[in-house]
Amino acid sequence: MEDLKGREFVADDTLSWEDLGGGLKRKIMAYDDNLMLVKVAFEKGGIGALHSHFHTQMSYVESGEFEITIGEEKKVLRKGDVYYIPPHIVHGALCLSDGMLVDVFNPMRGDFVNVQQS
Numbered sequence: 001m002e003d004l005k006g007r008e009f010v011a012d013d014t015l016s017w018e019d020l021g022g023g024l025k026r027k028i029m030a031y032d033d034n035l036m037l038v039k040v041a042f043e044k045g046g047i048g049a050l051h052s053h054f055h056t057q058m059s060y061v062e063s064g065e066f067e068i069t070i071g072e073e074k075k076v077l078r079k080g081d082v083y084y085i086p087p088h089i090v091h092g093a094l095c096l097s098d099g100m101l102v103d104v105f106n107p108m109r110g111d112f113v114n115v116q117q118s
Helices: none
Strands: 018-021 024-031 036-042 047-051 056-070 073-078 082-085 091-106
Touching: 036 056
Parallel strands: none
Antiparallel strands: 018 024, 024 036, 036 091, 047 091, 056 073, 056 082, 056 091
16 A cells, blocks of 8 residues: 555556445545545445544545435535535445545545554
């Protein structure tokens, strides 16, 4: 995974999916110490469990339909929609029809690449 760090051009077909179980798979597309872009593919019924982290996150709905929870609020989002999650806010996703989210994190998610963050 370290060979992706700071790479300026990344071809999607050169990267492998990581099976997360439960109808989800993830592909880390690019990152450096400050920023990370990740694709997450969901099968209908797949759940991104409620969780929180210190990272700022923005996500783009590339395809499908999702019920997104941020804090106490839930909204159904579709292709082309975007959501923002401030640090430390509990959030999650329920996939209502097969789809993909494109997540952006600041700083990068060291836990996704097994790298210690300071």
